[in-house]
Amino acid sequence: MNLLDLFDEQLVHFDCEAASSEELLEKMANRLEKKNLVKDSYKRAIIEREHKFPTGLPTKVIKIALPHTDVEHVHQSCISIAKLKEPVQFREMGNNNSEVAVNLVFMLALNGSQDHLKVIQKLISLFSQEEVMQDLQKASNKNELLDTVLKAIQAMGDNMITKN
Amino acid sequence: MKKIIVACGGGIATSQTVAVKLENLLKEKGLGHKASIEAININSIPTYIKSSDIYVSITQEPEGKYDIPVFSGIPFLTGIGVEEELEKIIDIVNT
Numbered sequence: 550m551n552l553l554d555l556f557d558e559q560l561v562h563f564d565c566e567a568a569s570s571e572e573l574l575e576k577m578a579n580r581l582e583k584k585n586l587v588k589d590s591y592k593r594a595i596i597e598r599e600h601k602f603p604t605g606l607p608t609k610v611i612k613i614a615l616p617h618t619d620v621e622h623v624h625q626s627c628i629s630i631a632k633l634k635e636p637v638q639f640r641e642m643g644n645n646n647s648e649v650a651v652n653l654v655f656m657l658a659l660n661g662s663q664d665h666l667k668v669i670q671k672l673i674s675l676f677s678q679e680e681v682m683q684d685l686q687k688a689s690n691k692n693e694l695l696d697t698v699l700k701a702i703q704a705m706g707d708n709m710i711t712k713n
Numbered sequence: 714m715k716k717i718i719v720a721c722g723g724g725i726a727t728s729q730t731v732a733v734k735l736e737n738l739l740k741e742k743g744l745g746h747k748a749s750i751e752a753i754n755i756n757s758i759p760t761y762i763k764s765s766d767i768y769v770s771i772t773q774e775p776e777g778k779y780d781i782p783v784f785s786g787i788p789f790l791t792g793i794g795v796e797e798e799l800e801k802i803i804d805i806v807n808t
Contacts, residue, residue, distance in 0.1 A: 601722065602721070602722035602772065606787075606790055606791050607791055607793070608790075608791045608792060608793070609791070609792055609793060617726075641787075642727070642771060642787060642790070643721075643722075643770065643771045643772055643773060643785060643786065643787045644773060644787070645773045646773075662726075665726035666726040666729045666730065668726075669726045669727060669730045670729075670730050670733065670734075673730055673734070673790055676790075676791070676792065677792040
């Protein structure tokens with residue numbers, strides 16, 4: 550399947566509000582669970598993993614978090630996006646003592662381990678494109694946000710991932 | 714030929730992402746033949762560390778814990794400070 554198919558407008562939270570990273574992850578996971586895309590173990594797993602191995606990344610334009618967890622908690626691969634109304638504190642990847650005020654979250658729910666590699670690589674190259682990131686920051690609604698992500702991923706090419 | 718290992722906390726995919734990125738950057742600098750890069754699970758570090766020359770870490774590591782030089786893999790993910798970290802790695806690759 551194509552990486553682009555992992556995104557769904559219904560999995561995009563725009564102007565999302567949450568008091569903590571845990572509350573945000575819970576909110577995002579709840580939606581996936583309601584749509585039966587993940588098992589009921591996913592929510593706990595993603596929160597615990599974020600606690601143990603934080604994913605906050607202070608990239609140049611926007612501060613990002615990239616929560617992900619093991620494949621066993623996922624029924625059907627998908628990616629949920631949240632653009633936050635007010636930044637939420639995540640701990641920084643690789644630096645337990647530092648926090649990142651995150652504006653944009655890409656939460657991965659993938660059930661193929663090779664997919665994680667491909668998807669994270671694509672997203673990391675997306676984060677390095679300053680123009681795209683500025684467009685994401687400026688996006689004024691859910692569709693604009695998702696369109697910008699999809700167009701940028703499409704422009705990179707080579708988007709096939711494991712079929713599931 | 715220097716051996717570089719990359720490890721992240723969870724070992725799902727972040728270490729592979731950094732390994733591929735670093736490999737491409739070294740190739741661009743014409744140093745592809747001078748280093749081999751492997752993404753490993755953090756639990757395998759004790760096994761790998763003895764036979765490696767450089768450790769690129771994506772998790773918190775206490776200073777001086779290892780006998781080989783340790784660098785941060787985070788710049789390769791955020792794009793901030795890539796050249797600086799790359800230069801330090803290249804200095805060792807070239808020794």
